[in-house]
Amino acid sequence: MFELKHVSMEKNGKKIIENATFKLEYSGLVWLKGASGSGKSTILRIMCALEKPSSGEIFYKGVSIYEFNIPEFRSKCIYVPQMPILGQMNVMDCIRLPFSFKSNANKIFDDKKLNDLLEYFELQDATEKNINQLSGGEKLRIAIIRALLLDPECLLLDEPTSALDAKMEQKTLQLLKSLSEKKLIVSSFHTESIKEFCTQKIEIKDRYAIAS
Numbered sequence: 001m002f003e004l005k006h007v008s009m010e011k012n013g014k015k016i017i018e019n020a021t022f023k024l025e026y027s028g029l030v031w032l033k034g035a036s037g038s039g040k041s042t043i044l045r046i047m048c049a050l051e052k053p054s055s056g057e058i059f060y061k062g063v064s065i066y067e068f069n070i071p072e073f074r075s076k077c078i079y080v081p082q083m084p085i086l087g088q089m090n091v092m093d094c095i096r097l098p099f100s101f102k103s104n105a106n107k108i109f110d111d112k113k114l115n116d117l118l119e120y121f122e123l124q125d126a127t128e129k130n131i132n133q134l135s136g137g138e139k140l141r142i143a144i145i146r147a148l149l150l151d152p153e154c155l156l157l158d159e160p161t162s163a164l165d166a167k168m169e170q171k172t173l174q175l176l177k178s179l180s181e182k183k184l185i186v187s188s189f190h191t192e193s194i195k196e197f198c199t200q201k202i203e204i205k206d207r208y209a210i211a212s
């Protein structure tokens with residue numbers, strides 16, 4: 001589904017990613033592994049066209065991602081940053097907001113799925129609140145729920161379990177694993193427990209991305 005070809009990234013004269021070349025299937029849970037500062041967030045941002053690499057090409061279903069209408073591409077392929085900026089509004093309004101975008105006109109809001117996800121992530125009480133009353137971990141889970149309701153073809157997640165306790169971390173990994181049977185999920189994780197859940201690993205080491 002995704003193909004990176006000779007992707008390199010330099011920032012302020014510093015080489016961050018060098019010649020990253022790999023292919024990802026249409027489904028599966030891909031573990032983007034690497035030390036802090038190795039370039040995981042940079043790769044995810046490049047894949048959703050938020051950052052343009054210094055050189056190289058990125059293809060989504062065989063088409064260069066820069067040929068897509070960007071809002072439409074980001075509706076197929078949703079990126080959830082580690083610290084999502086959700087604004088200051090009621091949590092329900094925040095969850096519903098992207099459904100009002102033209103690029104999501106074909107998406108139907110599923111109340112049952114929302115309730116199931118809120119229950120799964122133990123956030124039933126959050127819907128009455130304002131975003132600024134949520135903790136960092138709660139905001140991240142709301143952003144993930146919102147992305148899942150939009151049911152994208154591909155999900156790019158940046159350390160989705162970093163602010164979770166051990167039980168919630170396991171639940172999240174299990175859910176991502178089961179969803180990845182039908183969609184591609186590319187995610188950075190620090191926890192080694194992802195080992196038993198992932199179908200592929202891309203490890204960034206000394207600027208090089210090694211697929212295995």
Ligand SMILES: Nc1ncnc2c1ncn2[C@@H]1O[C@H](COP(=O)(O)OP(=O)(O)O)[C@@H](O)[C@H]1O
Pocket residue numbers: 011012014016034035036037038039040041042043
């Ligand atoms: N705007 C920037 N200018 C210069 N260097 C940057 C910038 N943003 C990130 N970096 C550097 O790029 C490297 C990779 O960052 P990042 O992709 O956030 O790594 P990770 O997500 O693996 O922790 C780090 O060394 C970081 O310091």
Ligand SMILES: [Mg+2]
Pocket residue numbers: 040041042082158
């Ligand atoms: Mg990062």
